[in-house]
Structures are given as structure tokens and as C-alpha cells.
Amino acid sequence: MNNFEFLNPTKIIFGEGTVEQVGKEAAAFGDKALLVYGGGSIKKTGLYDKVTRQLADNGIEVFELGGIEPNPRLATVRKGIDICRANGIGFILAVGGGSVIDAAKGIAAGVPYEGDVWDFYVRKATCKAALPLGSVLTLSATGSEMNGGSVVTNWEENLKLAHLSIHTYPKFSILDPTLTYTVPADQTAYGSVDMMTHVFEQYFSHTADTPLQERLCESILKTVIENAPKAIANPEDYAARANLMLCGTYALNGGMISVGVANDWASHGIEHELSAIYDIPHGAGLSIVYPNWMKYVYKERIERFVQFAVRVWDVDPAGKSDEEIALEGIQATRDFFTRIGAPATLAEVGIGDDRLAEMAAKAVQFGPLGHFKRLNQEDVERIYRLSL
Amino acid sequence: MNNFEFLNPTKIIFGEGTVEQVGKEAAAFGDKALLVYGGGSIKKTGLYDKVTRQLADNGIEVFELGGIEPNPRLATVRKGIDICRANGIGFILAVGGGSVIDAAKGIAAGVPYEGDVWDFYVRKATCKAALPLGSVLTLSATGSEMNGGSVVTNWEENLKLAHLSIHTYPKFSILDPTLTYTVPADQTAYGSVDMMTHVFEQYFSHTADTPLQERLCESILKTVIENAPKAIANPEDYAARANLMLCGTYALNGGMISVGVANDWASHGIEHELSAIYDIPHGAGLSIVYPNWMKYVYKERIERFVQFAVRVWDVDPAGKSDEEIALEGIQATRDFFTRIGAPATLAEVGIGDDRLAEMAAKAVQFGPLGHFKRLNQEDVERIYRLSL
CATH class of the missing domain: 3.40.50.1970 (Rossmann fold)
Structure with a gap:
């Protein structure tokens, strides 16, 4: 810590x-x-x-x-x-x-x-x-x-x-x-993606000896995963709306769940370039980008992705390699985003490949992005391409 | 909530x-x-x-x-x-x-x-x-x-x-x-018991639809259970001392882990009478009293005690009744307190049965104790007797 x-x-x-x-x-x-x-x-x-x-x-x-x-x-x-x-x-x-x-x-x-x-x-x-x-x-x-x-x-x-x-x-x-009863299904989904990715930015880290912080992150993720589909299915489900609201607040309240943990925030930087040019909802952009960031970086600390898969997505690790477990967790994340109605590709929100290099250059204007893996312009452009 | x-x-x-x-x-x-x-x-x-x-x-x-x-x-x-x-x-x-x-x-x-x-x-x-x-x-x-x-x-x-x-x-x-490197083993154990019981007071509740709060509580409990024995075995283990310190702070920082949850606090009231008369360490008193409170009240909401046993103590529920699972979780709590060196009986700290009625009367001077089960003077005295 x-x-x-x-x-x-x-x-x-x-x-x-x-x-x-x-x-x-x-x-x-x-x-x-x-x-x-x-x-x-x-x-x-x-x-x-x-x-x-x-x-x-x-x-x-x-x-x-x-x-x-x-x-x-x-x-x-x-x-x-x-x-x-x-x-x-x-x-x-x-x-x-x-x-x-x-x-x-x-x-x-x-x-x-x-x-x-x-x-x-x-x-x-x-x-x-x-x-x-x-x-x-x-x-x-x-x-x-x-x-x-x-x-x-x-x-x-x-x-x-x-x-x-x-x-x-x-x-x-x-x-x-x-x-929040009147928030439509798509905005409820984007909001849920947003709070989950806020937790991801704090959870995928190289900082050692942070068992409490990791569990606090996992607690929020599991609660969002349970409650987002309920709020989408029944917009006036008070318990689901209340649980989501508390999760959103705790997910990013000044770092309470990740005190003493180096945060990443590369994916948010990558997404901000998308919505700065194309004005798409932030949560939709994150839904597209984040699982691709995960695929791009998971080998940097595969144990954390294994823990994520097992603890958050209940992936059964029996007889599987770390690589298989980690990838199963990433795929579960993508599948969940899709299941609640959030987009998986830039094509779905009408974005092509014509400005990827420009966005990648802007994303790193203050220096390389992230902490889990430092991303330069080339890395960012690759993640955009994975997202097409 | x-x-x-x-x-x-x-x-x-x-x-x-x-x-x-x-x-x-x-x-x-x-x-x-x-x-x-x-x-x-x-x-x-x-x-x-x-x-x-x-x-x-x-x-x-x-x-x-x-x-x-x-x-x-x-x-x-x-x-x-x-x-x-x-x-x-x-x-x-x-x-x-x-x-x-x-x-x-x-x-x-x-x-x-x-x-x-x-x-x-x-x-x-x-x-x-x-x-x-x-x-x-x-x-x-x-x-x-x-x-x-x-x-x-x-x-x-x-x-x-x-x-x-x-x-x-x-x-x-x-x-x-x-x-905290110089804190002796017994005080480290009492402190660990104290923070765990703070979480218990917030976790054993009848309030419905609080999945995030329950998980935050479980996160602290699991982290204390992992780190207290390490800090006792190696007093200068920085990670263990840091994790315990953060757990103690988060366990009772104005209710962050139990917002919107009715708290209990009966066991603290019961313990306070012990240390008010006998001047024993608070954590030692809690170690004696708390598992007996659990045994006395668990049927009020057995599902919560089942969840506690399974999630916190990794009790395997297969083929067991709720009653068996709940009791196994309570026993695991007692065994853990004993394992780190905290007392299990009043006799161990030199307290007999001569002032139990007086203490029970004082404990309820402002009204019955607790929320999970309202305890009157007779209940409190029974819990003292279970603790002899």
C-alpha cells in the first residue's frame, strides 16, 4: 500500500x-x-x-x-x-x-x-x-x-x-x-458501465498489499452486476435504483475504495477523445473501449485479472490456465455490457477509422496514459483499432 | 435500504x-x-x-x-x-x-x-x-x-x-x-477483535436490500482475519500492520460501510458494563461476549448468519441445514478469537457471577439494547451467564 x-x-x-x-x-x-x-x-x-x-x-x-x-x-x-x-x-x-x-x-x-x-x-x-x-x-x-x-x-x-x-x-x-425512475434503459446501462469502469481504473493496478481496497472494488462491481439488469427491467424498482445510486457514489468518491493504490485512468483518457470529437455518451464510449484495453494489457499482471474473473464473475478456475481464466473474465465483462444494451464497437455508434491517429495523438498530449501499462500514441491507436 | x-x-x-x-x-x-x-x-x-x-x-x-x-x-x-x-x-x-x-x-x-x-x-x-x-x-x-x-x-x-x-x-x-510495531500480541488481538465486532454491529441487521453494505462489511472482516495473525506473528510486517490499520479505520468511520442500515450495538452495551466495573480491555470483553450474543440471537435472521458463515468463513454449505451452517460460522468466529489469543470466558479474566444482575440492570438503563433482537435485562443477564 x-x-x-x-x-x-x-x-x-x-x-x-x-x-x-x-x-x-x-x-x-x-x-x-x-x-x-x-x-x-x-x-x-x-x-x-x-x-x-x-x-x-x-x-x-x-x-x-x-x-x-x-x-x-x-x-x-x-x-x-x-x-x-x-x-x-x-x-x-x-x-x-x-x-x-x-x-x-x-x-x-x-x-x-x-x-x-x-x-x-x-x-x-x-x-x-x-x-x-x-x-x-x-x-x-x-x-x-x-x-x-x-x-x-x-x-x-x-x-x-x-x-x-x-x-x-x-x-x-x-x-x-x-x-432516477425516469432514466431510460440506455442511460441506465451507460451509467452502470461508467461506474464499473471507474472501479476498474482503481482495481487494475500494480500496487502490492491492498487486499481491503481490492475487496471494496469487487463489492461494488458485484452489486452493479446484480442491480443494473433489475433497474433496466423494472425502472421503478426502488432497491435496484438505490443500490445503483450508492454504487455510483462509492465508486468514485475521492478514492475511498482505492486509498494508497496507484490508479490507471488510461481508458478514460482514450474515451474522452471519442466523445470530444463525436459527442457520444461517455458510458457508451467506455463500454466500447474498456474490454479492449483489458485485452491489450492483461498480461502486465495476469494474477489480478485471474482474481477479477474468479471473484467478480465467478469463473470456475478448475483445470484452466491463468490465461484462460483472465480471458474468460474479460469476455464476461464484454458480454455483460452487451446484455444490458451498451455498445461493443465504434461502428455501432457510427465512428469509422478516419480520425484514429488524430485522437491517439491528442490522448497522449500530456504524456503517456495509464499506470497499469504506460500507453504511448501507438498503443492508444491500437486500442482504437481493436474497438472498430 | x-x-x-x-x-x-x-x-x-x-x-x-x-x-x-x-x-x-x-x-x-x-x-x-x-x-x-x-x-x-x-x-x-x-x-x-x-x-x-x-x-x-x-x-x-x-x-x-x-x-x-x-x-x-x-x-x-x-x-x-x-x-x-x-x-x-x-x-x-x-x-x-x-x-x-x-x-x-x-x-x-x-x-x-x-x-x-x-x-x-x-x-x-x-x-x-x-x-x-x-x-x-x-x-x-x-x-x-x-x-x-x-x-x-x-x-x-x-x-x-x-x-x-x-x-x-x-x-x-x-x-x-x-x-504500531511495538503493540504487543495481546493488544493487537484485542484491537482486531474490536474492529471485527464493530463490523458485526453493523452487519447483523434486519434492514433489507443492502447488498453493497453487506459486502463492504465482509471485505473488512476477511481482511482482518488474514492480517491479524500475520501482525501477531511478525510485529514489524508493514503490510499486515497497514491493512489492519485501514480496516480499523474503515470499520467505524461514521457508518460508511453501513449507510442506511439499522445497527445493533447491544454487545457493546453489554461489554461496557464489564469494563466499567472490572476495567478489563474492551477488546477482551468483546471477544468473550460477542460469540455468545451470536448464539443467543442468530435465529432472528438465520439467512444473515448463513451468509456470514459462507462468505466470511468459507463454510461449505453442501448438505448442511441453515442451522448447522450458521452455528459453524459462529464457532469459526470463536475459534479465530481463541487462535489469536483473545479470551473466551469471563473466568479467564477473573470475573465471576456475583455482579451479573447488577450489570444487566445498568446495561438497559436507557431502554432495551440492540436492534437485531431487542434485549431486556433478563436477556442481557443470560448472555453474561453464557459467557461465564
């Missing part, structure tokens, strides 16, 4: 009906809030009315930034920063999924910063302060509700980059599983 | 050599600190010198309260409160195990409170504020380094009671596994 620091200051308020607490929680952060949300589904479901009534009842003046994109854009984040500055807003409330929360984090970090917020994403500057933000989660997937990470896309430059800061952890996040 | 709130604001700094950061961390909380420690082993090991040098180097004036008892006493906590008030001290640094950290929490809560700190423990008053505190952990056991709970003994009244507050979470805790 490596040395580490861990701090997660987000307060989680979980369960049916907890959205009724949003006004009281928000009121602790002043009397002006920027309400950030997505394409308007929260208006159809009535959540928008509930939240704005709560805020009004607690004496909070509400400003709005709707229309956050599924891959939230830098231009939108800048717009939010301008609204906050122009109106002296001191608190941001994100109501939506990971994209909406990520946009809110970008805005929160940008407001008190003198330069352009994009500096944080291209690693030109370090975030020293941010406005407080809260969230009401409507999609189980990214874990953004309990971490300090955000991913923003600069559409002009086709760059999709992440920024992590202790200052952009939400002060509170309201997690009501019933708010 | 029940609705829940979760917030854990403690910063963990983990790994060999991290004690070098204590001065910098403490300096954020002013220039006067009360250093709280136990029987003086930190002077023998050199830790005292390291810490005080660090504090001095960071311009912090140090006041001292040594000699904290293994079951920390109310009189000692009151003494600490007086020292803080008399000297305008604004920060408390606990260097030791759970008892020392618990005493520090009592002091932290008591200083800004107008009444007597014991009010919090007898539930006469609610803690509204506390001095900031930090810890340097020297024993893996209680989890006090990452939660808001403290247990204090009122020796005059033979009462050992717990107090939980969000205000008494340490601001930071430094967890260096090498500081």
Missing part, C-alpha cells in the same frame, strides 16, 4: 423524499443561488418546480443556467461564471446528472479565479478557492456528487479534459433514487 | 513517516495545543520527542495531559477541560490509541460547554460545538481516529457511556502503521 491522504467533505443525504431538504441545506450558503440543469427533463418530471419552491421558501433568489450539454461545454461554463459575477451569486445548485454537476464545479472554480477557468483543465493554474456548490442527483453514474472532479469539453479545440480539486467537492448532495 | 445522511470531515494522512506532518497540520488550528497521551509508551518509543519537536518547530506552545487510562475516565477528561480553559488552548492533539482519542474528544466537547461534559454522555444535553482536535494513532482498533464517537467511564458511578457528535470528528488523523 502506498502512503496517501484522504478527505471527503461532502455531506450525502440519501433516500426517497430527501429533495425536500434542498432549501434548508442551500440556505446555509447565502440568499442567491445559480440553479444549473440540463435539457429540461427536470421540468417534465416536476423536480424543477419542487426545487425552485424549496429555494423560494427559504428566501433564496434563484438565477438559472439550463441546457447543460451531456458533455458539458467550456462555453457554457464561462456563461455560468459571467452570470454569477454579474449578480453577486454565492452558491451553485446543480440539479441533474454528472454533466450538470461537472459544469457547476467548473463555474464554482471559475468565479473567484482571475484568469480563464480553462487554465485549470489544461493544468496552467491550480484552483485555490471555489464557490460552494450543492447537487440534487438525477442519474447514477459519474460519482461527481461526492468528489471534486469535473470534465469539461472545449468544443473549439475538441479537447475534453478533467480537473480535480478539494475545493469543488459539493457541500451536500441529495440522492433520491426515485429521481 | 433506509434513508440516511453521511458526512465524514476527517482528513486521513496514512503511511510510514507521516508523523512528520503533524506540526504543519496542527499549526492551522492556532498556537496553543493540549497534547493528550496515555501511559508513557510514546516516550519510550521516541514518538513523544518527534511530536513535541514538530509542534515547537511550528510555533505551537504545548500543554500536556498524560496518563490517559485504557478506559478513559471522566475525572481525567474534566482535568483536560480545566487545563484548556485556564490556558486559552484552542486545539487538542491526541497521540495514542482509541482511549486517548476518546478522552481528547470529551475534552474538546467540554471546553465550550457551560455545563458538565458528562451531560453529553447521559444524554442530558446535545453538543453544539467543540474545540478542533487531531490525532496521531498508535493502535489499530476503535476507529476513533475517523469518527465522532467517544466512550468515557465515570468511575464513581461505574458507568461507561458513549457520545456521538459531528463536532468531535478529528480534523486530521495521522496513521503511520510503523507506530
